[in-house]
Amino acid sequence: MRVLAAADIHGQQAVYDWLLRQAHEHQVDALILAGDLLGCPSGFGTPEEWQRHEAEALVRRLDASGVLVLHVMGNDDLVELDSASDRMRPLHGRRVEHGGFAFVGYQYSLPFMGGVFEKPEAGIAADLADLKPLLDADTVFVSHSPAFGILDPGVGDARIGSRSLGRLLAEHRVRAHIHGHSHAGFGRQGRHFNVACAGRSRAILIDVAAMRHWLLGAESQDLGA
16 A cells, blocks of 8 residues: 655645656555645635635646545645545545555644634644544544644744644554644654645655655655665
C-alpha cells in the first residue's frame, strides 16, 4: 500500500500537475492531500467566490486523473472540495478503508488566520473525542494540523500544533499520522509525516505497510525507515 502525500499547495496548479505525474509514475494506491489546497484566483468579488471557482476546476482535474484522492481542508481554505465521484473522498470525521488500511481525517487547526476551518483547543478536543472509536493500529490519521511539539515549528520559537491532537495520538497508536500546516516542519519524525510542500513541487511517498518513505521533488532522497 503506497500513498503520495502533500499539503499546503495553496492553489499552485503546477504543483498539482507534478503531483499527478508522480502519482502515475509511482503507481500509488492513493493521493493524500492534507489541507491548504486552494489559493486566491483573481477576478471574483470575494475570497470565497475565488476559491469556489478554483475548487470546481481542481475537482474536475483530480477526478479526471483516475487517481484516488483522500483529502481534508486546511485553515487557508474557505470552501470544501465538492465531488460526487468515488475517486474524490473527503476524510474529515470519517473512516475510509482502502488497501487493507483505514484512513481517518480531521481538518480543523488552531486559530491562525480567522478561517472557517479553525477552532480553539477546547473545540478540537471535543471533536477528536468523537473520532476515537474510528481509530485502530491500522489507521492512517490525516489532519491539517500537526501534533504539538512534533514537526510543528512556527515563527521564532512558537509551536503551532494542537495539544489535543498530540494527546489523541499518544493514547491511540495509529499506524501513521500525515499532516501539513507547518511549512518549515516538512519531513518525518517517527510515525508522523509533515507533507507541507509550501507551494513547491515536493511530497512524501509512503509505503504504509513497510513504513518506509521517500522525499520526492525538492530535497528528494530515500530516507528509508
